[in-house]
Amino acid sequence: MNENKAPEVINQFTGEKWYYSDTVKEHFFHPRNLLWERPKNQNEFDAEGMVGSPACGDMMQMWMKVDRNTERVIDLKWKTFGCASAIAATSIYSVILTENGGMTLDDALKVKPQDVMKRLGGLPNRKIHCSVLADKAFQKTANDYFRKTGQNHRIVVEGARVVDPTLNITDKDIEEAVLEGAQTLDEVQKKLKVGIGASEEVKTDIESLVRFYSDKYYG
Amino acid sequence: MKNKNKIKVGKRVYLDHAAATPMDPRVFEAMEPFWVKNFGNAGGLYEEGRIAKEAVQKSREAIARLIFAKPEEIIFTSGGTEADNLAIFGTANFFKKGHIITSKFEHHAVLNPCLELEKRGFDVTYLEVGSEGIVNPEDFKKALRADTVLVSIMYANNEIGTIQPIAEIGKIIQNYRLQSANSRLIFHTDACQAAAYLDMNVNELGVDLMTVNGGKIYGPKGAGFLYKKSGVKITPMIFGGGQEMRMRSGTESAPLIVGMAKAFEIAALEREKESARLCELRDYFISELFQKITKIVLNGHDKKRLPNNVNVSILDIEGEALILFMDAHGVSFSTGSACTSESLDPSHVILALGKPYEFAHSSMRFTLGRSTNKEDLDYVLSELPKTVAWLRRVSPLELDPNAASMSHPEAFAGENLRVKAKSKSYK
Numbered sequence: 001m002n003e004n005k006a007p008e009v010i011n012q013f014t015g016e017k018w019y020y021s022d023t024v025k026e027h028f029f030h031p032r033n034l035l036w037e038r039p040k041n042q043n044e045f046d047a048e049g050m051v052g053s054p055a056c057g058d059m060m061q062m063w064m065k066v067d068r069n070t071e072r073v074i075d076l077k078w079k080t081f082g083c084a085s086a087i088a089a090t091s092i093y094s095v096i097l098t099e100n101g102g103m104t105l106d107d108a109l110k111v112k113p114q115d116v117m118k119r120l121g122g123l124p125n126r127k128i129h130c131s132v133l134a135d136k137a138f139q140k141t142a143n144d145y146f147r148k149t150g151q152n153h154r155i156v157v158e159g160a161r162v163v164d165p166t167l168n169i170t171d172k173d174i175e176e177a178v179l180e181g182a183q184t185l186d187e188v189q190k191k192l193k194v195g196i197g198a199s200e201e202v203k204t205d206i207e208s209l210v211r212f213y214s215d216k217y218y219g
Numbered sequence: 220m221k222n223k224n225k226i227k228v229g230k231r232v233y234l235d236h237a238a239a240t241p242m243d244p245r246v247f248e249a250m251e252p253f254w255v256k257n258f259g260n261a262g263g264l265y266e267e268g269r270i271a272k273e274a275v276q277k278s279r280e281a282i283a284r285l286i287f288a289k290p291e292e293i294i295f296t297s298g299g300t301e302a303d304n305l306a307i308f309g310t311a312n313f314f315k316k317g318h319i320i321t322s323k324f325e326h327h328a329v330l331n332p333c334l335e336l337e338k339r340g341f342d343v344t345y346l347e348v349g350s351e352g353i354v355n356p357e358d359f360k361k362a363l364r365a366d367t368v369l370v371s372i373m374y375a376n377n378e379i380g381t382i383q384p385i386a387e388i389g390k391i392i393q394n395y396r397l398q399s400a401n402s403r404l405i406f407h408t409d410a411c412q413a414a415a416y417l418d419m420n421v422n423e424l425g426v427d428l429m430t431v432n433g434g435k436i437y438g439p440k441g442a443g444f445l446y447k448k449s450g451v452k453i454t455p456m457i458f459g460g461g462q463e464m465r466m467r468s469g470t471e472s473a474p475l476i477v478g479m480a481k482a483f484e485i486a487a488l489e490r491e492k493e494s495a496r497l498c499e500l501r502d503y504f505i506s507e508l509f510q511k512i513t514k515i516v517l518n519g520h521d522k523k524r525l526p527n528n529v530n531v532s533i534l535d536i537e538g539e540a541l542i543l544f545m546d547a548h549g550v551s552f553s554t555g556s557a558c559t560s561e562s563l564d565p566s567h568v569i570l571a572l573g574k575p576y577e578f579a580h581s582s583m584r585f586t587l588g589r590s591t592n593k594e595d596l597d598y599v600l601s602e603l604p605k606t607v608a609w610l611r612r613v614s615p616l617e618l619d620p621n622a623a624s625m626s627h628p629e630a631f632a633g634e635n636l637r638v639k640a641k642s643k644s645y646k
Binding site: 028 | 543
């Protein structure tokens, strides 16, 4: 990762600082596939999923209808608590999955945060967090569908690996910290509010994870 | 389904005066001759220099008079942050070690220097501010120690506007100095937000150092000053030609200093009348907000707050989204939501009140100013409830307005974040 990169506010696609694209604005002011009324009965949708928390400032809930024969996503409704980019990212994500007759579940699960960002015309770096949430919400929704249709072998749970056993810090914690803008071991420590990396071995492991996630989301 | 968010364009209602104020035309006029015509260096012995020097000196005298200080006690700086840094690092560098007392919800220009000093070996006490956002003088008294070298408590909080008992703390310090062996401790207050509305008599307040910022009182940005009582010893931060009584080197910016003084004079002159006018508008705005919007919580004491400050948490929605929507409707204000901060951390001020994170994400600050009138507020009151209602339809949340701990801790489960809520630990 480039050491001289300016703080998180640069939009990696347009180079603009702290600015939303017209697509983001359009989907923020006029979100598509928003769920207006909560489902009255459990069978109205085939599956649902929720991620995030209001304490984090982002929370997303999704409801899905699936064509059981073709496994295409017929309908994907959502509600989001969060900033403009979180709302816009969920909106465009729901469009990507349902347009042109709908994606199959397998294809839908391959949609990456980067695809969402491209369709949005880019997001400022520190807002990439928001587009990651949409795909996590969908993974949970898909898992719910697999569970309900007895396809437990298709469920994907994001496994977490403990990297610092004394403090029980996992690779997911490091991922979160990087998504929130941490770029060094020191900054990760600040985000997690603990002094991680008791031994050199743990430190090296954490540093390589920081590099890995930085490349994944910002590289 | 299409929503009906018609975007109006036209008049703007600016309600972020705690962030920046428009420059008063009288200030602009006073500064004008010092850019092109009277450009001299105040250090010069010739006429151009004398003109600049006289302007700077007159400005220093004007400010000193208004805060009941001596002219040589006014150190002009580049603004509030520099004055705060000078106060804190200046004191710390003079004493080299010791104990510092501050509050949990200071401005970052005070908090971050304190955090840095902790790294350098200083011991720092961060006082609690209670659910109303006011430091308890009794807590303060208990925190005082024989090795306390610096006390830094803000006059009024920048986010929630709560007014701190500075004069009372000043008296406690005065007594402490007489009764203990520690007579050297220094009392600093950041008065950036208070300067336009509260009593600025440094003798009444009992402070040794006081920060004021021009950009918050209808003066120029990039101008401020630190009041430093005679005899109080601190180490300078900026070394050079020895300007500002050797406390802040660098050629004096005559236009900024003249503007700073003019703005301060106008503020002092209009303080009483403007405060009374804004208090009435503030209370009207708060009571109407509570009538028109459900699930809304006032942050900070309802009366012991600046006349221009309204800070509320509007639950179930997130600050940035509301701000962008209202911006499109011509209304400007700010939020304590993490989404708008560089660090992605939610407001430390709202958290210091003991409120859960989600209250910080949904906190909105409206700060009124000289141009604000009832029509402006009525316009906001007509647009805001509609926008809040819309964003609540978008949001999946249903928060409890009386919550003291985090909602939906279960949402964290499986995300591998350690969450403690309601005495349970979720994983």
